[in-house]
Amino acid sequence: MDSSSGSNGALRALLAGGFVLGLLLAVALVGADEFNRLRTAATSARKTSSQPAAVAGPLVGDPAPDFELIEAGTGNKQRLSDYRGRPVLVNFWATWCAPCRTEMPALEKPLQPIAMPGFKFWP
Missing domain, CATH: 1.20.5 (Single alpha-helices involved in coiled-coils or other helix-helix interfaces)
Known part of the structure; x- marks a missing residue:
């Protein structure tokens, strides 16, 4: 080489x-x-x-947007519009949410004596 x-x-x-x-x-x-x-x-x-996103929500006095829920245990479908004109309280919660489970009895107890005609509580 x-x-x-x-x-x-x-x-x-x-x-x-x-x-x-x-x-x-x-x-x-x-x-x-x-x-x-x-x-x-x-x-x-x-x-x-x-x-938080700046989203314009409904104003006081405006009808709530309609939606459908399936009732736990029964499977019955219910629409918010079925209760139009009647007082409704909707509480969205989860079984895995400790604060949600804590607040549930506090929500249910005061509602029992109300007994408003047509009142609907969706837990």
Whole structure:
């Protein structure tokens, strides 16, 4: 082997190493840019989701929007519009929600003596 082929091999190895190093640097820069973009989007989403949306709700005196519920235990479907003109209290809660379970008896007890004609309580 002569010295010119040895220096050509070393030059090729140096160029290949430089190419690989450049490729790794490009991938790292693109990855860092993508990471920053995703982190910024996630931070923005957290800030947005923690703020309540400004939604115009119904005004006092406006009819409530109609919806349908399936009564637990019976499976009967009931619509809010079925009780139009009558007092209705709707309480959305979950069995896994400790504060919800705590408030349920406090909601039910005061309602028992009311006995308003046509009153509906949807727990």
